[in-house]
Amino acid sequence: RAARRGMERRKEPEGPGPGPGPAPARPDGATLAYCRQLGHALERGFEGDEEKGLFLTNVVEEIVGKELLLCTDPSASVFLERLLEQCDTSALCRLLSALVPLEGALAVDRCGSHVLQSALRRVAGLWGEAGGEAGGELAGLVLQLSAAARDDFLPRARDVYGSFLLRSLLHVLAGSLPAAGSNRDNPRRRQHQGPDHRAGQTTEFEVPEEFLQELQHFTKLLKENLTVFLVDSVASPVFQVAVQVLSRKLPASGEELCSAVLKYRGASEQAGKHSSLLVYLKDRTGSRLLEGVIGAMGAMDGRLYRRFYRRQLRGRLGELALHPVANYPLQRALGAAPTPQLFLRMLGELLPQLEEVLTRGHPGVLVQLAAGCARHRGGQKELRRALYQGDDVARLRSVSLHGSLLLQHLLRCEGPGPLTRALGSAATGDLLTLACDPAGSHVYDALFTSGTVSNTQQTRLTRRLAGNFFHLACNKNGSRVLDQIWTSSSIEMRREIAQELADKESDLQRDPVGHHVARNFALSHFRKRPVDWEKLQASDGKRRKMFAELLES
Numbered sequence: 001r002a003a004r005r006g007m008e009r010r011k012e013p014e015g016p017g018p019g020p021g022p023a024p025a026r027p028d029g030a031t032l033a034y035c036r037q038l039g040h041a042l043e044r045g046f047e048g049d050e051e052k053g054l055f056l057t058n059v060v061e062e063i064v065g066k067e068l069l070l071c072t073d074p075s076a077s078v079f080l081e082r083l084l085e086q087c088d089t090s091a092l093c094r095l096l097s098a099l100v101p102l103e104g105a106l107a108v109d110r111c112g113s114h115v116l117q118s119a120l121r122r123v124a125g126l127w128g129e130a131g132g133e134a135g136g137e138l139a140g141l142v143l144q145l146s147a148a149a150r151d152d153f154l155p156r157a158r159d160v161y162g163s164f165l166l167r168s169l170l171h172v173l174a175g176s177l178p179a180a181g182s183n184r185d186n187p188r189r190r191q192h193q194g195p196d197h198r199a200g201q202t203t204e205f206e207v208p209e210e211f212l213q214e215l216q217h218f219t220k221l222l223k224e225n226l227t228v229f230l231v232d233s234v235a236s237p238v239f240q241v242a243v244q245v246l247s248r249k250l251p252a253s254g255e256e257l258c259s260a261v262l263k264y265r266g267a268s269e270q271a272g273k274h275s276s277l278l279v280y281l282k283d284r285t286g287s288r289l290l291e292g293v294i295g296a297m298g299a300m301d302g303r304l305y306r307r308f309y310r311r312q313l314r315g316r317l318g319e320l321a322l323h324p325v326a327n328y329p330l331q332r333a334l335g336a337a338p339t340p341q342l343f344l345r346m347l348g349e350l351l352p353q354l355e356e357v358l359t360r361g362h363p364g365v366l367v368q369l370a371a372g373c374a375r376h377r378g379g380q381k382e383l384r385r386a387l388y389q390g391d392d393v394a395r396l397r398s399v400s401l402h403g404s405l406l407l408q409h410l411l412r413c414e415g416p417g418p419l420t421r422a423l424g425s426a427a428t429g430d431l432l433t434l435a436c437d438p439a440g441s442h443v444y445d446a447l448f449t450s451g452t453v454s455n456t457q458q459t460r461l462t463r464r465l466a467g468n469f470f471h472l473a474c475n476k477n478g479s480r481v482l483d484q485i486w487t488s489s490s491i492e493m494r495r496e497i498a499q500e501l502a503d504k505e506s507d508l509q510r511d512p513v514g515h516h517v518a519r520n521f522a523l524s525h526f527r528k529r530p531v532d533w534e535k536l537q538a539s540d541g542k543r544r545k546m547f548a549e550l551l552e553s
Contacts, residue, residue, distance in 0.1 A: 039079045092122055096119055103144075124172050218242060257293075258304050261277075281326045294329060317350050318350060331368045334346060354366065403439075436481075462497075
């Protein structure tokens, strides 16, 4: 109920879309009460597939004829989204058949667009199960939605709700299903997180050839309207998602789209003033689109990326690194550099201005430089020399997201001695703060998994934490650090840790976090049967070593 009230209070976002008009009709009280009852039935679940199938069939029959009224209502649309999540192939086809003719009205409605997005997500989820005629019917319905979206492409892309629906459609056509987020999130907040901020959790599935042909039609439309996507903050994420999915599913079309961006010449460039892309690199909307294009080019053969570097980046890296907006696409460019040679040229151009970049408050550039040095196995000495001057080491000790990421990358580079010595000389309280911090705790992950940090250095740092293992075990982040230390430690070091914790085993067992540590470290076994405990730890160490060797080979 609170969620529904929030939807009803939400103001219509500013941006492209239909102007104000008469208040839309709403379902009567009896209909809304019926939807609530059905929603409760969905939450309770069903005893078997037969009962669920009968429920879905009856409900869909009740909905047909009232689709527009229900889909555009803040309360009823929430129920429809939940219903779509449970639909089997037959019910989904029946419901989609009723929704497709209303696509034009639903796509730009704040509630109706969510219903269509849920339907597309369900199509993707069922695609592997839907075979034969049902699968063909689902494909035909998706193609009808796609055709309607193409006919009204630009207005749809510039509409705050239609833009989200277009992105969902592109994902389905490309056979990818991003991780589910809340469909009721604020659209503008999600827009600032990027077009697909959970891209790493995408599920892939096979699609018919007709879907790929639709993607090629969309590619043509995107190229024809490139200027709009460079300047319109609502439409821009559609282009970004298109580049993502095309680079995975149709690399040739993805390269065609990226090439169109590189060839773009705006009015200022045509007048001979300056590069249009350089202007967009410094623009909040254009820079986000270019970030997506740069990432896609880095994943390709590198030819387009090198052309982009020669024409837009070379000689301007320092200027971009100091710019409050352009430093973000530069970070993406550093992370996407396809070859060590190209990355080292970029590193050499940026090193002289590293101090000024930090002073401007752009640590992400430094993080990407460190990540590139670790990844390409080059430029590490030069970066360390630039970092370990003056008070830079003191700056690196602060616990922050960027500071943590930087330390993690540097610890994976060759010769991390200065960092391990700095950590070893830090006060015990500072080490505990680092271990219990959500970002800082990952520094210990890098420290104990890096192949460049010796076992002696790891043991020395572990002993600095002696006397505080109980404190770590009872902390959410510290317990994970303690698990990592345990995994990397010798039997002798494990014995020291277990001895300290065994004295407080009863307190650990009562702690909501600590009882997991007591179980994982077998502290009860350690106190009662220490000889058997040591044999267990020895066999565990051998097993881990064997798996590590297999992974390396």
